[in-house]
Amino acid sequence: MLIKTASDIRSSEITPKSLYLNRRRLLAGAGGLLLAQSAFAAKIANVKKSPLSTTEAITPVGDATSYNNFYELGTSKAAPAQNAARLKTQNWKVKVEGACNKPMTFDMDGLMKLGAMEERIYRMRCVEAWSIVVPWIGYSLSNLLKAVEPTAKAKYVSFETFYDPGSMLSSAAGGIEFPYREGLRLDEAMHPLALLTFGMYGETLPNQNGAPVRLIVPWKYGFKGIKSINKIRLVEKEPSSTWKMSNPSEYGFYSNVNPQVDHPRWSQGSERRLGEFSRRKTLMFNGYADQVASLYAGMDLKKNY
Amino acid sequence: MTTTVRNALIKTPVWIACLFPLALLYYQFRTNDLTANPIEYLTHNTGDWALRLLLLSLVITPLRRFGYPSLIRFRRLLGLFAFFYVCLHFAIWAWLDRGLEFQEMWDDILKRRFITVGMLGLLLMVPLAITSTKGWIRRLGKNWQRLHRLAYVSALAGVIHYYWLVKSDIRLPAMYGAILLVLMAARWLKKP
Numbered sequence: 001m002l003i004k005t006a007s008d009i010r011s012s013e014i015t016p017k018s019l020y021l022n023r024r025r026l027l028a029g030a031g032g033l034l035l036a037q038s039a040f041a042a043k044i045a046n047v048k049k050s051p052l053s054t055t056e057a058i059t060p061v062g063d064a065t066s067y068n069n070f071y072e073l074g075t076s077k078a079a080p081a082q083n084a085a086r087l088k089t090q091n092w093k094v095k096v097e098g099a100c101n102k103p104m105t106f107d108m109d110g111l112m113k114l115g116a117m118e119e120r121i122y123r124m125r126c127v128e129a130w131s132i133v134v135p136w137i138g139y140s141l142s143n144l145l146k147a148v149e150p151t152a153k154a155k156y157v158s159f160e161t162f163y164d165p166g167s168m169l170s171s172a173a174g175g176i177e178f179p180y181r182e183g184l185r186l187d188e189a190m191h192p193l194a195l196l197t198f199g200m201y202g203e204t205l206p207n208q209n210g211a212p213v214r215l216i217v218p219w220k221y222g223f224k225g226i227k228s229i230n231k232i233r234l235v236e237k238e239p240s241s242t243w244k245m246s247n248p249s250e251y252g253f254y255s256n257v258n259p260q261v262d263h264p265r266w267s268q269g270s271e272r273r274l275g276e277f278s279r280r281k282t283l284m285f286n287g288y289a290d291q292v293a294s295l296y297a298g299m300d301l302k303k304n305y
Numbered sequence: 306m307t308t309t310v311r312n313a314l315i316k317t318p319v320w321i322a323c324l325f326p327l328a329l330l331y332y333q334f335r336t337n338d339l340t341a342n343p344i345e346y347l348t349h350n351t352g353d354w355a356l357r358l359l360l361l362s363l364v365i366t367p368l369r370r371f372g373y374p375s376l377i378r379f380r381r382l383l384g385l386f387a388f389f390y391v392c393l394h395f396a397i398w399a400w401l402d403r404g405l406e407f408q409e410m411w412d413d414i415l416k417r418r419f420i421t422v423g424m425l426g427l428l429l430m431v432p433l434a435i436t437s438t439k440g441w442i443r444r445l446g447k448n449w450q451r452l453h454r455l456a457y458v459s460a461l462a463g464v465i466h467y468y469w470l471v472k473s474d475i476r477l478p479a480m481y482g483a484i485l486l487v488l489m490a491a492r493w494l495k496k497p
Binding site for chain 2: 062063064066067071075077078130173174175176246247262264265267272274275277278279
């Protein structure tokens with residue numbers, strides 16, 4: 001596997017593969033994880049480096065693939081990797097419908113051809129006050145949206161995660177309603193930073209990270225980056241989203257990373273970057289304010305949290 | 306063999322069992338196996354054991370009445386180990402997680418209800434740990450039993466702390482809550 005990196009990252013900042021694969025947790029703790037990775041991972045070819053990448057140190061791949069929130073595969077951090085095989089990604093289809101001129105159902109080959117693959121190293125900030133830096137592979141979501149030609153009625157985009165009640169956790173056990181749902185305003189979805197993501201660390205996504213296709217919206221809390229998407233719908237009204245449905249006072253539709261809007265469980269003023277001991281200050285829009293603040297001009301972000 | 310030595314020998318396995326979670330954490334620390342977020346893992350793990358041991362100490366009371374009176378000799382030990390793990394839990398939060406930023410910690414205690422109720426549970430255990438000695442049992446007489454019923458309140462605070470912490474999957478805190486309810490029912494319904 002080749003880890004492609006932006007030229008401005010010193011190679012010393014990146015954990016060599018031999019080192020992270022030697023980590024005991026990969027060998028002993030999650031034998032299933034190695035299996036899952038080797039069974040599904042494939043190298044993605046012809047990936048360009050993106051100028052939108054951060055130069056910060058990348059999180060070791062073992063951390064990013066063993067510490068996940070993917071409740072359909074279990075609600076602990078370790079469970080999604082352990083139960084990764086329950087997600088079946090063969091013959092995956094993504095249905096794009098709603099307020100558009102060319103509604104389409106894509107297979108993965110067709111979907112992956114809609115844009116040139118780029119590696120984007122983004123910060124990811126979880127609402128639980130931890131963060132990681134991941135080299136994602138994908139293309140701007142706008143490529144897909146333009147292909148289906150949204151009509152004038154399309155104001156929002158809603159997304160849905162594949163759900164198989166037979167092999168995945170029940171809504172009752174998880175405490176949130178499945179299938180998982182997320183949404184963006186159309187202008188947010190069209191923003192070049194919003195990435196339709198197919199891979200990470202040079203390879204296709206492992207199941208626990210949302211294979212075969214997921215969303216990454218780096219200026220929003222991680223849960224907005226919906227995993228294992230099989231439905232996309234262009235809609236006129238603000239769509240429902242799973243965490244907001246479960247607890248509207250804690251999770252809003254926008255869920256932009258915002259150190260000034262507090263959360264009853266976690267202080268949002270600071271975060272712990274995985275692998276670091278001390279907390280660091282959380283940045284407005286997760287450090288992407290220059291690019292995205294204009295999307296929210298005139299909006300009260302304390303009300304629209 | 307003197308009674309003291311025999312008592313000590315009987316309690317040895319309980320000591321070993323109660324220290325096992327700590328030894329395991331040390332092993333996981335040495336082998337770099339504390340997950341991608343070690344501070345969170347240490348916090349959750351010690352909190353889990355504090356609650357489990359506290360509930361286990363409360364199991365002794367009804368068991369004593371249902372035919373296992375000799376188990377009473379382990380109750381104090383289990384209670385004190387619960388207190389030990391709750392102190393570790395607090396120290397890890399205060400030192401590793403919050404970096405001993407006392408103002409921030411105080412704000413957290415006041416603002417986040419799960420921390421408020423967790424703190425309450427810990428504080429309630431302090432007088433219980435202090436008065437767990439033979440001298441205090443003698444000195445307090447009947448009041449000792451009354452005071453030590455606070456263990457149920459502390460366990461309830463622990464369950465609520467856990468319930469308010471989890472985002473949506475309430476199965477584990479609900480299970481601990483159910484166990485506590487059964488224990489309270491056994492304690493008060495079967496009063497001779």
